[in-house]
Amino acid sequence: MSQAIRACFARNVLLAAREAKGNKSDFLLTCGGLRNLPGAYSSASGRLQCRLSGESDKGDKFPHKHMVGGIADAMKVGDQTVLTRDRGGFRVVTLNRPKALNALNEEMILSLYKHYSAYDASDLVTGVLLKGEGKAFCAGGDVKAVTKRYKEGFEKEVFNFFRTEYQLNHLIATMRTPYVAVMDGVTMGGGAGVSIHGDFRIATEKTLFAMPECALGLFTDVGATHFLTHKTRYELGVYLAMCGARVRGRELVDIGIATHFVPSFKLDELEGRLGDARWGGRDKDLVRRMIEEVADPHDKVDLGDGGKEMSVDPIVAHRSEIIEVFALDTIEEICEELSKRASQGVKWCEDAHKAIMRSSPMSLKVTLEALKRSRNSSLEDALKMEFRILHGFMEGNDFYEGVRAILVEKDNKPTWKPASLEEATAEMVDAYFADWGDELEFHAKPAKL
Numbered sequence: 001m002s003q004a005i006r007a008c009f010a011r012n013v014l015l016a017a018r019e020a021k022g023n024k025s026d027f028l029l030t031c032g033g034l035r036n037l038p039g040a041y042s043s044a045s046g047r048l049q050c051r052l053s054g055e056s057d058k059g060d061k062f063p064h065k066h067m068v069g070g071i072a073d074a075m076k077v078g079d080q081t082v083l084t085r086d087r088g089g090f091r092v093v094t095l096n097r098p099k100a101l102n103a104l105n106e107e108m109i110l111s112l113y114k115h116y117s118a119y120d121a122s123d124l125v126t127g128v129l130l131k132g133e134g135k136a137f138c139a140g141g142d143v144k145a146v147t148k149r150y151k152e153g154f155e156k157e158v159f160n161f162f163r164t165e166y167q168l169n170h171l172i173a174t175m176r177t178p179y180v181a182v183m184d185g186v187t188m189g190g191g192a193g194v195s196i197h198g199d200f201r202i203a204t205e206k207t208l209f210a211m212p213e214c215a216l217g218l219f220t221d222v223g224a225t226h227f228l229t230h231k232t233r234y235e236l237g238v239y240l241a242m243c244g245a246r247v248r249g250r251e252l253v254d255i256g257i258a259t260h261f262v263p264s265f266k267l268d269e270l271e272g273r274l275g276d277a278r279w280g281g282r283d284k285d286l287v288r289r290m291i292e293e294v295a296d297p298h299d300k301v302d303l304g305d306g307g308k309e310m311s312v313d314p315i316v317a318h319r320s321e322i323i324e325v326f327a328l329d330t331i332e333e334i335c336e337e338l339s340k341r342a343s344q345g346v347k348w349c350e351d352a353h354k355a356i357m358r359s360s361p362m363s364l365k366v367t368l369e370a371l372k373r374s375r376n377s378s379l380e381d382a383l384k385m386e387f388r389i390l391h392g393f394m395e396g397n398d399f400y401e402g403v404r405a406i407l408v409e410k411d412n413k414p415t416w417k418p419a420s421l422e423e424a425t426a427e428m429v430d431a432y433f434a435d436w437g438d439e440l441e442f443h444a445k446p447a448k449l
Contacts, residue, residue: 082111083133087275089126091119098134104190106161112194113168120175126279127178127287129271130194132185137207140189147403150394162221162390163440165190166383169223170442173197173379178287180274183207183252184264193222196231196257197379199284200291203258204267205249212244214359217402217414218393219367219386225374226382232256234375235323236315241367242331243355245313254316260295270294314348325349331356331364332421360398360416361424366432373433380442385433387440392432 083094093115095102119125132138150158172179172194181195184204192211195201203209211220211228220228220241228237232255239245252258262270273290315322325341328334335356342350356364370389374382393399397417405414418424 081108089279090275093130095132101136101139102132120177129180131182136185137183137187138191139186169193178284196227201258203252204264210246214363217360217398221386225370226379229375235326238326243352247313361421365424365429384440389432391436
């Protein structure tokens with residue numbers, strides 16, 4: 001990383017970050033990526049002990065060479081956080097950390113990348129279905145150990161984890177094999193990254209989607225700057241990112257985040273149909289038709305157990321007003337308009353304004369700029385940009401302060417630096433998009449099991 005860039009960044013944005021570097025406290029963040037990394041690494045754990053068949057750990061084709069060591073050694077024999085099974089030509093993949101709401105860790109990300117690469121290379125595989133065990137699809141994850149390791153000086157290892165996660169997001173988006181993600185339950189952060197880039201995203205009445213990063217001093221990553229501006233309308237994506245709004249079930253289909261709504265009691269039927277079908281090869285149109293045969297086309301859903309769908313966000317009911325407000329060019333203008341409408345008794349505007357005011361000014365401004373830049377870019381370019389932005393947040397104050405205030409001490413009184421939108425200047429924002437000398441690359445050649 002260029003010393004000049006680092007110095008410029010620190011001067012313009014993060015004068016207080018160096019003090020934070022000396023604080024060895026643990027920090028916790030539940031929005032997506034890592035969970036339960038061991039605090040120390042044994043000499044035997046220089047690499048994960050689950051590399052691809054036939055591949056040397058010194059190879060350069062796949063992202064497993066970048067992974068942080070330690071998880072394989074820490075795992076108990078028989079502990080499987082990713083389960084796979086054949087169902088006809090379909091491969092059913094299950095995230096299997098229900099007690100952690102299926103939060104992704106490095107072992108899971110490596111396993112997903114390895115299996116997806118192999119499936120996409122095999123002519124025997126006609127489709128992939130991803131689901132979560134328990135009540136969540138994937139709630140993101142814990143990056144307590146990642147922040148701790150970063151503060152201890154293991155910068156390269158931390159960035160290599162995120163590098164592999166972003167490469168997995170890209171792989172999912174570019175697979176020729178039909179990809180079905182069943183988002184039955186909480187779907188946030190890293191969970192969005194392993195679902196929304198796929199061909200078919202199934203929402204149920206239990207699906208709860210959100211991207212809450214700005215409230216925690218981060219930014220929307222895992223390709224979210226792309227899917228929030230391409231899968232859904234740009235203004236709705238800005239609303240979701242700025243407010244961390246929670247959206248359920250059918251609403252996700254209405255705004256384009258999900259492709260289909262299937263009541264949860266029909267998921268076994270869907271899986272059975274996909275697995276038992278006679279396939280002549282990869283056929284995304286046939287997968288779509290089979291999903292549509294099970295998807296409920298009606299406005300009201302009989303959940304079979306007396307349950308009722310419940311909306312928790314106004315994104316559909318107030319869609320036109322949200323588009324009008326969040327089309328404004330700056331976060332200051334958005335806040336001003338929300339405040340004005342809130343004073344007139346508009347409840348959703350009051351709630352949205354409060355959510356924004358709780359968030360990191362730097363996170364808000366950087367995220368909005370990233371969404372603007374991604375609006376006309378490819379997913380590959382968006383992920384590369386996010387990887388550059390990530391460096392800035394890892395060097396900064398707000399990432400750690402948001403975690404402390406919201407998730408560790410839970411005083412809900414973060415001290416953001418800068419403290420206001422006015423203090424977060426354009427020069428500071430631009431520093432996050434600088435070339436840090438550590439660019440993200442993608443690997444085209446698939447692995448084999």
